[in-house]
Amino acid sequence: MAPRSFQARLLLLMVGVLVLLQVATLLAVHLAGQRSLRRTLRDELRVGARVFDSTLSARGRQLSDTVRVLAADFAFREAVASGDRPTITSVLNNHGSRIAADAVFLIGLDGSVAADTLADSRFVDRPFPLPALVDRAREKGEAAGVVALDALDHRPYQFVVVPVLAPEPIAWVCIGFTIDERVLDGVRDLTALDVSLVASPPDGRPLLISALPRDKRAELLERLREQSRTAESLQLGGETYETLLEPLETADGSRVQMLLQRSLEQASGPLRQLELRILALSSAALLVAIVAASFFARGVTSPLRRLAEAARRIGRGDYATPVGVTQGDEIGQLAAAFDGMRAGISQREEQIRFQATHDALTGLPNRVLFLDRLAVEIAQARRRGSLVGLAVMDLDRFKEINDTLGHSFGDDLLVEVGRRLGQTIRASDTVARLGGDEFAVMFEVADARGALDVAARVGRALEAPLTLGGVSIDVNASLGIALCPLHADDAGTLMKRADVAMYQAKRQHGAVAVYEPGRDEHSLRRLAILSELRQAVAGDQLELHFQPQVALAGGRVRRAEALVRWRHPRYGLMSPDEFVTLAEQSGNVGLITRWVLQQAVAACDEWQRAGLDLAVAVNLSALDLHDPELPAFVVGLLQQRSLPPARLVLEITESAAMKDPAHAQTTLGELKARGLALAIDDYGTGQSSLAQLKRLRVDELKIDKSFVTHLGGGASEDALIVRSTIELGHNLGLEVVAEGVEDAAAWERLERFGCDLAQGYFVSRPLPEPQFREWLETSSWGQGRGAPSGDQRSAGERASGAGGNA
């Protein structure tokens, strides 16, 4: 499990390296120490051997002197000269004990033992066993040597031979001193080594004289038997002894070895102490290193943590707090970069926020911010018990100005208006541009009169002519005022109410109107639609959807009806039912019709280019029939695109046709004359007479969907009407189209009745152009092999559910 935090890893690394180094050092010291210790020990042992040797030599000399003095003793000599063996033996004993001798021999000049101090006198009258020693004494006056006589007790002795002079040699006296533990103790005291002597008599039972503790002697003998060759280290009593075994020079050739030892454990005491000291030092160093490392790691990581904290703060959107890491190193640079980033983000966010909440042109708050502030203001005013006034303003004739003098002029105008409004209001008030030429002012007032005062001020601000680029222009505005809480309790409602008031002002051609309670939302919407329709046509808010019409015989798509939709910025997608009537009322329907015609012809042209044999149907309004220029416009469009006139079917509702039959007859006649196909829409709802129909010279009838929709359900009355209408149409030579076909049953009936074309959700709902093209390519209807089966509709179409056709 590796530690996660950087600090822990850093710490681990530093401490790990240190520990490794120290272990290596300790190991090196230990190994070198051991090697050096061994070498030192071997040297010590060799020196010890020499010390042992010289100690024995010195003892030999000292003993010689002692013996010489003894042999010079007159009484001794006298006794020896007496020749009386008991006397001689007793003087040997007597004088031998004076010098603590262990064995005394008197050797005659002939080399045989004359007397000795041994209990059994085993050597007497026999040749002295060490003639070489006597010979040397004869040559040098004295002789000393180490012996381990088998005939004695195998123990190592130092023998000293000197002549008995009277004054010429009359005999040899040989005195033996055992080399005992005391001698070895002396050597041990000198050398600090454990010293032993090993005598190995021919009978193979080594004899050990040792200064070692008693319990170790037996073990040592055991080891020596096991390792007859000189082993350099021996195990004794759980301790390792560095050992040197060296032969001792003996006078009689017997095998005596000196054994020098030093306990490795004892010898390595100082070394171990040194190692312990190093270990202690290492541990202390390690401790210091850990502390230092953690300090260092903290020094590195705590600014990092602060940086991380700062990053989290920035993430939370707190740009105010500085990072707070100031140091000269790389982390400091990182912190500085961080701070720079923080400032940059803060600045850019400020910019984005400003852009999101302000109008790019005038720099005034936009609708979003304004509504926000309005809500805040309302809440505050509620607490204070004061009124919040809202004035919504719309410049009169702005579109005209825009169209005439250019967009750039229009923009300048808006900027200037914004500037003037800004100068007019108090600091606590807010001016916003809601969009287009619509401005709003929010202010705090005591009562409605105060609100009118504000309105008057605004009016005065715009009174002076605006001079822009050398062009002087009068600007008039319509101002709608609503007050909270008199007219509404929340910002949204207050806004709508002020809007309503503004439309009121516009309608009354007055400059200012205060909201009158009772004017509802609908009227507001109607007013809004009315005022915005022209803008919708120009501002690209209209869309064209297409619904296919399929031949019941063969199932081929023959044409598509173009249906207009208004994607209103505030109210969303609106169907023509809602706005066409209003357009008719406001006299704007011609604009819409022309736009639709243009788009439909363009789409048809594209289909043709794509190799699709499709006609397009467009609805005309009753008012369009009053437009004398319409036929020429239509023909112009077709010619532009080089489309045959039969590609365009113009539909007119039955009610429209019947409303002003004369005009209808003229216009339709003209269209008919130019080769266009005509259809009566919504047939069955307008109580038209056959004669009238005949006069209108239409080419087809579209049975109203109210008859068709329930056809599948088995309503016999509807079926009767549909059937008879089809028959009627056919009898008049007209094609019959059934609208609102929503299921297979209806389709089958219509097919049976001999209806020509079907349109409805059973085939497809109205689709925007790209989807419509896609539908044509993918749907079986589009392939021209549509079969009237129940599962013909795609899942998407089914899901969209039943709904009235456009």
Add this chain to the structure above:
Amino acid sequence: MRVVASLVLWAGLPALAPAASLVVEVRDAHGEPLSEAVVYAVPEGRKAPPPSRPAVLDQKNRTFVPHVLPVQTGTAVTFPNSDNVRHQVYSFSPAKRFQLPLYQGTPAAPVVFDKPGVVALGCNIHDRMSAYVVVVDTPHFALTEAGRAELAGLPEGRYAVRVWYEGQRRELEAQPATLTAGERRELTFQAGR
């Protein structure tokens, strides 16, 4: 002539017949002349006359003088002490065991060496002092000088000629010599190796 006269004088005999003489050369193991060796001729078949005069072994400068003193058996030897320190003269030799306790000057009684043999003498308080009194059964003896010694005035007859010197390992074999009157014989002794 002087030697002959002295021999005659020592023997105390009227020397009517002309005497014989022996010249003895003694060499050590390396063939070098050996000094201070005692050369003596023991007459065979007749008795030697008793010693006529005493001998003296002086002690001067902590040294016996002479170092080797040949005497005829029965000779009385005095041990005067000419040093200002005392000496204790002793001998453990079988031929004559005696000791003279620490003394100064001349002891009252001389020591009579009544057995033939080599008597090693020492001083008990001066280990370095040593001397030999070589007691022989004949009045005919002499010390070699530069390896030679002459025994003059020897009566006609058979002799066993012997040599003793300090430090000899074993006795050199005696050389028989039958001397006629006026004869001058030369003998050589070679010390064994």
